[in-house]
Amino acid sequence: MSGRPDILFPLFAELTGLDGVGPKSAKNFAQMGVETPRDLLFTLPHSGIDRRRQATIRDVTPGDVATVEVVVGQHRPASGRGRPYRVTVQDAETGFQLVFFHARGDYLQKQLPTGQRRVVSGKIELFDGIAQMVHPDHILPPDQAAAIPEFEPVYPLTAGITLRTITRAATDAVSRAPDLAEWADPALVLREGWPDWRAALHQAHAPTSLADLTPTAPARQRLAYDELFAHQLTLALARAAARRGAAIVTEGDGRLRRKVLESLPYKPTGAQVRAVEEIAADMAQPRRMNRLLQGDVGAGKTLVAFQALLIAVESGGQGVMMAPTEILARQHLESLQPLAEEAGVVLELLTGRDKGKERQAKLAALAAGDIQILVGTHAVFQKDVVFRDLRLAIIDEQHRFGVAQRLELSAKGHGAHVLVMTATPIPRSLSLAQYGDMDVSVLDEKPPGRKPIQTALVSTGRMDEVVDHLRKAIAEGRQAYWVCPLVEESEVLDMTAAEERFKRLRAALGDDAVGLVHGQMPPADKDAAMARFVAGGTKVLVATTVIEVGVNVPNATIMVIERAETFGLAQLHQLRGRVGRGEAASTCLLMYQSPLTEGGRRRLEVLRETEDGFRIAEVDLEMRGAGDVIGTAQSGLPRFRIADLERQAALMAVAQKDARRLLLDDPDLSGPRGKAARVLLWLMEQDKAIRLISVG
Template identity: 40%
Template sequence: MTWDAVRVVKALAWEREEGYPNLQGQQCLFYEFLKEQMRLVPLDWLPKPAINQWQVLLAELHHYPQLTCDQREALIERIAALVPHVRTPGAPSPRVQETPPSPPTEISSIQELEILKPYYKTYLKNLGLKTLGEVLRYYPRSYVDYSQRLLIKDLEPGKTVTVIVTIRSFRCFTSPKNPQLTIAEWWVADRSGRMKINRYFMGKRYANKGWQEQQKKIYKTGTMVAISGLVKETKFSKTLNEPAIQIIDEESESAGKIIPVYTLRNDLKASSVRQAIHGVLPLVKSWPDPLPETLKKQHHLIDLGTAYQGIHAPRYGEELKRARTRLVFDELFYLQLSFLQRRQQNRRHASPILITEGQLLQKFRAQLPFALTGAQQRVVQEILQDLQQPQPMQRLVQGDVGSGKTVVAVMAMLAAIEAGYQSALMAPTEVLAEQHYQKLLHWLTPLHIPVELLTGSTKASQRRQILGQLSTGEVSLVVGTHALIQEDVNFQHLGLVVIDEQHRFGVGQRSLLQQKGMEPHVLTMTATPIPRTLALTIHGDLDVSQIDELPPGRQAIQTTIFPGSQRHFAYDLIRREIVQGRQVYIILPLIEESEKLEAKAAVAEYQKLQEMTFKGCRLGLLHGRQTATEKDAALRAFRDGETQILVSTTVVEVGVDVPNATVMMIENAERFGLAQLHQLRGRVGRGGHQSYCLLVTQGKGEDTQQRLNVLTQSQDGFLIAEMDLRLRGPGEILGTRQAGLPDLVLTSLIEDQEILEIARQGAEQLIQPDPELTNYPQLKTELSQRLARLTGQVVSLS
């Protein structure tokens, strides 16, 4: 038997077409045939660079039956790439169409990269990285800078440092005094001395012997680690408080080097991941850069390929800084490009031009028992100017709790009604929708403007009547919940859509309401103030207005911090308020008990409070796992005074206005963000009585006290949101992984505010004269590919 290239090529093609099933031939299985054919090739028939690879592929082929479909495909493609290079002396070359290899691109499969050793490809595959672009964007999560390393003897108390040390001994054990407490203890040393490091773990899972034995295997004697933390002086020696420990490799230790630290998976070694990623870096030397040269020069940005090299293998600190700046700029620049392009597209549509100042608005202003604040008047003017334009308004109004957003929205809706159009106001809950409805009835009935309420609880006969009046235009203003976006809801002339607490709705839900009219103007509102940097990052396609002034005479809410041991003082204040006829919220962070989080759970605490602490009082329960009907019933009972104390999770954060409620008690306050605590606090102080916010905390650290003190010293939601952004990050302000928050890998909205501003400016420079980016085809392609990755779509390569 001799090597038969034609039969091999046919066999490879058949196996591909059938989906890599390891086809059964007349005499043997596909992989057995291919293995036998490859063995027949003398090594001198192969080009020298391919000899080693051919032998590796032959060895891998032995395991073909055990491979997954993806693994089989990768292996076959690598073999097929070498088959045309086999030469038989004296025989004609196999007729295989050869195409010159194309330069690697972002979408090149790592399995096709000849520059990478096979085991490096395996490492990258174990990290879930399939393409060259994914590898390059697998950025280090931190760095160990050996040029700045400190010795143990040079540590100064009060400074946060990183030391490179070797483990001399390690113990992990359960405290004999507290079975819930597990202690990990390291003795570490460098050439200047040694010290002891401790970490503490609360919970049953850490007391498990299996977990403790696993830790002992990880932290073996002689292992080199980088430890970061705050230096503290004990009576015995120095130590690091709450240390972060990262295992590193001896080969990394090289004076003057900056070593990247990657997130590891599937038991991969740090050095293996570094070597595999560094193996592709030679390919970025001439990497295509879609960013226009003028923009790079204007903002002193390095080339994209240089940035990839600098982020993965920096030689010195300044190189790393410049690389990060360029890649952060890209993250923010393409995000702003997409926002501005969307805004330009919206402005191409024609919307109704609405009257700005008519009799209805004048009459409404005249009947209000209060004067608008300067901030309200400013925002009303911004909205009315938008309504004069033939393009649809896309404006977000953000204002603190009690700042008067609803009055501003009503004036916008009156402008639409006076122009002969209908308005719709959508709220996330029935209780909130009903509150808006009652307020609008009170304000608009004297103006003879019909208002209707449409929710899931609306009776069928009444619903049919409202739907008919909306379709004929008899009803000018409707308030509702998700019921407004049902298919059978039709408007005659919908001119303005107002969406309250817009972050509680999905993009699709908001869009469905807009589609009820011919390009209506859209006004969204939120009571969660966010800093400008965060607003640009999630609402970059909207115009943002801020009502940053509270009406005069509003009482400040008295905010007090109680350690858990003094909870009884908080209970005493609650009893006093209940005796005086007031109502109380008690907020807990969890629904059920959890081993991972030592926090009081709403269900268990509700029973305890009802049966013991506040026996004889009327308590209600509200949490996220209740049905919508159960939630609305609990909120209504509290609003109507049927219950005196509402025990709740943060579900109550938005959507209930009870002027008689004067106390907001929050358990485990240290587990909440400042912005969220401020939102909860805003549920009280809505009547004429002095109100209180009681923050009960189990946290004993100085950081906890310092953070919560912000609330005792300020009632300004915008200031508090800015502090929260600095202390906790954007995800906490918006709620855990708030939908719509872009996945910015390198960007810090705290540290990179300046880069965000120049990225926005750069995007505006390009989009304003060229909305379709016709003059920048590379940039246009890159933008579409980035958007496709964000939305999970398949990128077209045509």
């Protein structure tokens, strides 16, 4: 797999070789992320202008484009600085004006001689009740008017790039697209009636109507598919590489798992049982497990994770569970400790705070195999941490780790199986885009005994009532979270808002009753404030969103979210999931500032109607788009140029199946379709995938 195939060279040349692109416009194109002819091929028109000939502008809606044949009337040159030059014209039924600013009169006399016929095309506007066309896009004699396209594609533009520039350059780029061998499954292409890659590019860049611009147009579907297929092929190669890693066959005899289940006051849900079975089957294989455990807030991931760790211990090995923060690592320790005692296994915590002798002692116990299950932050991956026989690594809160970190982790594991957990329900199309290299287990049932959370919308004008409500609840011995609004992405302002609210609530509820945590506090202070709240010392915890993930205080039954309309749906759902963890009925008050935007209202209403995280995630995707739902920057979610994950979600699943099947039939991509797929990977700049093939 030496380097980029020759056939693709013209697409990766300098932009300046394209029609009408000089060094200056090449710089402007770079602002749009367009640096090669290939990038331009994948920059599709997003709308179009209908320039079919009409007899008159009489029925044209102002703001729309019209193309009509006119007789040129009199010229009225500009009457002063900044005033326009006007030319009166008459179409088949009505008169209007052509308007030009900073125009040269002699040039316009030549272009529009009085008494002659011309075809003009441009946007119709009303000014003082008179129809006018300012700076027509086209002015041509009738015998040359065929040069005006009936339907003109409109591309996304940036400063310094005109529609004319990008259209000329794109047309030239499309003419250079080589004829490439087919990488898609021929049966699929036939079934969907798709054109081949090159024909699809030609069609997508030369739409003949608005229908050609929709995500369902065959040419667009085809190109989107190619992009998704290249991405899924990369993930499938990563999956194959992870599975090539030999793992120790790990089968438990079930004795420890039975002890834990017998000690529980309830039966696990069907989803929990199924997930444990899937994990056990993976761990019994001689190749590495690479599985994602996806569960909604409160679906009982902890029990599944612990059962998986026990499989490792039953077979004589060790397990590790890793959390993104120290608070969460401590919480895992607290929730797992009672289960570990029932099973009779040794569980320890290792974080960045362990120093000196204490740390040495833990490391020695780990290397000797005396610690069977380790819980920690990413400190567990430091060089001096050595396991005697690590069989399973569990990572909590996946979206802090991309595909690259997953590969790195499995390299460290010396054959350990990997299970990743996330509490963020993700719609299927996105979960495939982000976790296509993994097998997925979903926990979609709530354990028995979880009470529904009452969710109410309250306007900020009723703040005093909310504070009274809290006062009564505290008197009954209950606890509450009060989440402060997000202020314009600034942690300093977030902190100020939180400190203000803290002062006002202390004044209302008493100094000892209220605690505070925010992102700017030193970690030790944050932990201390959390610990006081967990122990029941403070009754109300004022917080910025640092409590979003994982905090578990069964006695906390009230969640107040101030200016809830400024939060995303997924975030609100996560925050609400912090209550409803104990025996008592819980409430979540979403405080909003009116007037609400349409989107803000819809978000809050969806939360009021449902607690189903997957349903909420689907709505979130419809409302915000894919990049925002996962937060593209930190998610490792690819940026697709053509594929639209909201409207073409079904294509993602097809692409995944197709990619996995191709690799099954042709693992080193050496057959005819495999070779075509290699060219696709180069075309789509999937360098990671190309490295995976060359290594393999």
